[in-house]
Amino acid sequence: MNRIQNVFNNKKADEKLMSLFITAGYPDMESTVDLILGFEENGADIIELGMPFSDPLADGPTIQHSSDVAIQNGITMNKIFEMVKEVRKQSEIPIILMGYMNPVLRYGVSAFTQKAAEAGVDGLIIPDIPLEEDGIIKEHAATNNLDVIHLVAPNTSDSRMKLADENSQGFVYCVSVTGVTGARDGDEVSKSVSRFIERVRSNITQNPVMVGFGIKTHNDAQNIASNADGFIVGSALIDTIKNHYPNEGWQSELFSFVHSLKFGN
Amino acid sequence: MNTQTKTATYNFPDERGYYGQFGGKFVPEILIPAIQELEAEFNKAKVDPEFNAELAELLDEYVGRPTKLTFANRLTEHYGKAKIYLKREDLCHTGAHKINNAIGQVLLARRMGKKRIIAETGAGQHGVATATACAKFGLECIVYMGEEDMVRQKLNVDRMRLLGAEVRNVTSGSKTLKDATNEAIRDWVTNVDTTFYIIGSVVGPHPYPMMVRHFHEVIGNEAKEQIQHYEGRNPDYLLACVGGGSNAIGFFYPFIEDEAVKIIGIEAAGFGVDSGKTAATMSKGTPGILHGSLSYLLQSDEGQIELAHSISAGLDYPGVGPEHAHLKDLGRVQYHAVTDEEAMDAVKLLSKTEGIIPALETAHAFAWLEDLMPETSEDEIVMINLSGRGDKDMGTISDYIRDND
Numbered sequence: 001m002n003r004i005q006n007v008f009n010n011k012k013a014d015e016k017l018m019s020l021f022i023t024a025g026y027p028d029m030e031s032t033v034d035l036i037l038g039f040e041e042n043g044a045d046i047i048e049l050g051m052p053f054s055d056p057l058a059d060g061p062t063i064q065h066s067s068d069v070a071i072q073n074g075i076t077m078n079k080i081f082e083m084v085k086e087v088r089k090q091s092e093i094p095i096i097l098m099g100y101m102n103p104v105l106r107y108g109v110s111a112f113t114q115k116a117a118e119a120g121v122d123g124l125i126i127p128d129i130p131l132e133e134d135g136i137i138k139e140h141a142a143t144n145n146l147d148v149i150h151l152v153a154p155n156t157s158d159s160r161m162k163l164a165d166e167n168s169q170g171f172v173y174c175v176s177v178t179g180v181t182g183a184r185d186g187d188e189v190s191k192s193v194s195r196f197i198e199r200v201r202s203n204i205t206q207n208p209v210m211v212g213f214g215i216k217t218h219n220d221a222q223n224i225a226s227n228a229d230g231f232i233v234g235s236a237l238i239d240t241i242k243n244h245y246p247n248e249g250w251q252s253e254l255f256s257f258v259h260s261l262k263f264g265n
Numbered sequence: 266m267n268t269q270t271k272t273a274t275y276n277f278p279d280e281r282g283y284y285g286q287f288g289g290k291f292v293p294e295i296l297i298p299a300i301q302e303l304e305a306e307f308n309k310a311k312v313d314p315e316f317n318a319e320l321a322e323l324l325d326e327y328v329g330r331p332t333k334l335t336f337a338n339r340l341t342e343h344y345g346k347a348k349i350y351l352k353r354e355d356l357c358h359t360g361a362h363k364i365n366n367a368i369g370q371v372l373l374a375r376r377m378g379k380k381r382i383i384a385e386t387g388a389g390q391h392g393v394a395t396a397t398a399c400a401k402f403g404l405e406c407i408v409y410m411g412e413e414d415m416v417r418q419k420l421n422v423d424r425m426r427l428l429g430a431e432v433r434n435v436t437s438g439s440k441t442l443k444d445a446t447n448e449a450i451r452d453w454v455t456n457v458d459t460t461f462y463i464i465g466s467v468v469g470p471h472p473y474p475m476m477v478r479h480f481h482e483v484i485g486n487e488a489k490e491q492i493q494h495y496e497g498r499n500p501d502y503l504l505a506c507v508g509g510g511s512n513a514i515g516f517f518y519p520f521i522e523d524e525a526v527k528i529i530g531i532e533a534a535g536f537g538v539d540s541g542k543t544a545a546t547m548s549k550g551t552p553g554i555l556h557g558s559l560s561y562l563l564q565s566d567e568g569q570i571e572l573a574h575s576i577s578a579g580l581d582y583p584g585v586g587p588e589h590a591h592l593k594d595l596g597r598v599q600y601h602a603v604t605d606e607e608a609m610d611a612v613k614l615l616s617k618t619e620g621i622i623p624a625l626e627t628a629h630a631f632a633w634l635e636d637l638m639p640e641t642s643e644d645e646i647v648m649i650n651l652s653g654r655g656d657k658d659m660g661t662i663s664d665y666i667r668d669n670d
């Protein structure tokens with residue numbers, strides 16, 4: 001069984017799975033593997049490893065910044081595969097590569113999916129590949145047993161949600177608000193999100209659903225994901241790193257934040 | 266002598282928005298409803314007599330169309346070869362072709378009930394055109410512009426503000442057109458329900474390249490009729506500058522099936538095609554995805570977008586419209602590049618021979634005459650799209666002349 005399915009199968013009824021996004025190569029090249037392992041130790045169930053792109057047009061300033069830094073640090077696709085291999089020596093946590101299509105296309109879709117699978121990657125999230133364009137990656141991903149995870153948003157129609165469900169494996173990513181990534185006022189998000197998740201639940205029946213965008217505390221997560229299988233946090237982690245790096249103890253600050261996201265303390 | 270043979274019919278894009286292998290709609294799910302709605306509404310509007318009548322009236326009474334076709338007698342004498350005609354888009358209201366598209370899209374926005382308009386701009390000409398159209402229709406207008414471009418096109422920033430637009434300076438990345446486009450798309454993702462994004466060239470996700478082409482076809486359609494009037498036949502050569510490629514496609518498209526017409530697009534080589542400081546996407550680029558479509562791109566081996574360079578802000582872009590990528594691969598259009606210096610020489614030549622100061626973008630097309638004209642003969646005709654006037658560039662031109670002469 002694949003690792004993503006596995007974590008959903010083992011999930012306790014009242015538990016919310018936590019998926020954490022971190023940009024590969026941020027804040028430096030050496031830390032990424034340690035961060036992933038530390039996240040797992042502190043409650044992460046799934047890792048979304050960001051493949052940096054120079055022009056991340058669905059991202060807010062936080063992830064733009066982390067991508068710029070990672071590119072300056074010399075991140076490459078092959079180095080990302082190396083990081084995943086390194087994690088795989090010690091951990092079976094599901095790893096999803098997340099990023100824009102252009103670097104993947106440049107690498108070669110066939111070579112990319114093959115190398116990713118060999119390294120131990122479990123799935124892909126590519127926000128600028130909507131259902132209309134997923135022919136560019138679908139077969140290659142399937143051949144290499146990589147899950148392709150599609151996104152749905154509050155303005156996605158019922159019929160498109162059903163299509164997203166049919167064409168996704170692993171889970172479906174629910175974008176809680178229309179907008180770019182970045183920390184928002186969690187109370188604002190949770191007000192509007194419940195009707196959306198209700199609609200998601202009635203249309204998406206084959207896959208688990210994870211909710212992301214705008215979650216930055218345990219409370220946000222519990223409110224926003226109350227009717228979902230779990231939640232995704234990204235920008236709030238990057239912001240935490242930005243606030244503490246490279247001060248002594250920056251990693252333990254980050255890990256205790258991660259712990260509090262999942263467990264509330 | 267030109268006979269009017271037709272090539273096999275040219276029918277792009279296909280229903281998925283592809284021009285051969287290029288094009289498509291590579292956008293986040295959030296934008297899909299918006300581009301679906303836009304495509305449906307555009308398809309209705311373009312065959313709606315009422316919409317077309319209103320557009321035609323605005324183009325006539327407000328934009329000042331049809332623009333003239335001018336015989337460039339002294340430039341023709343200068344080269345002593347083919348006759349040179351100029352399609353005078355510089356005479357459009359606001360000084361460039363960009364207003365054709367801005368007016369068309371504003372009419373669509375109004376039809377769709379969207380009251381908030383956003384746009385990106387490089388040279389500021391599209392920003393000015395959009396701000397102008399919004400002023401005319403009383404719509405809110407926000408223009409994203411790279412910080413570097415705001416300096417080199419200061420006059421246009423002041424114009425946009427006077428026209429009531431809010432100009433937001435973009436400080437990310439290269440601080441030029443690419444980054445302004447990123448910011449505009451981020452705004453669109455965030456405000457998709459209320460906002461209409463007026464893209465300024467034949468770039469972006471389908472249906473934009475098709476729609477922007479449609480609103481600029483008037484350039485080629487008029488020119489075709491006008492050259493018939495003067496010469497009784499098609500020209501032998503068409504020449505236009507290519508940034509994203511909107512003035513070029515509007516000028517070329519009505520001639521695409523006329524096989525005997527040789528069509529040439531000129532990009533900005535910046536310091537030189539191989540200098541590493543260039544915007545020559547077709548000469549140096551490789552296929553990739555940026556701003557919602559698959560086309561040629563200046564990018565690294567890792568697929569990171571490279572910074573373009575051109576003295577002309579409107580050509581300073583690492584991508585190009587997908588239809589141009591296809592026309593290049595088909596071999597139907599030849600693409601070449603000229604340097605900053607060659608473009609500046611062309612500014613001086615056109616100013617002195619014809620009394621027309623061209624935009625720096627436009628000057629790139631004229632610079633190619635140095636290569637093209639020796640190959641032509643006196644019984645041939647070259648028609649150039651004079652996409653805009655140079656007032657906005659006077660600061661850059663003066664600085665350049667002071668530093669280099």
Ligand SMILES: Cc1ncc(COP(=O)(O)O)c(C=O)c1O
Nearest residue numbers: 390466508509510511512579653
């Ligand atoms: C006068 C003029 N010509 C050409 C261009 C380049 O754009 P396009 O290639 O879309 O015509 C610009 C862009 O700002 C312009 O202002």
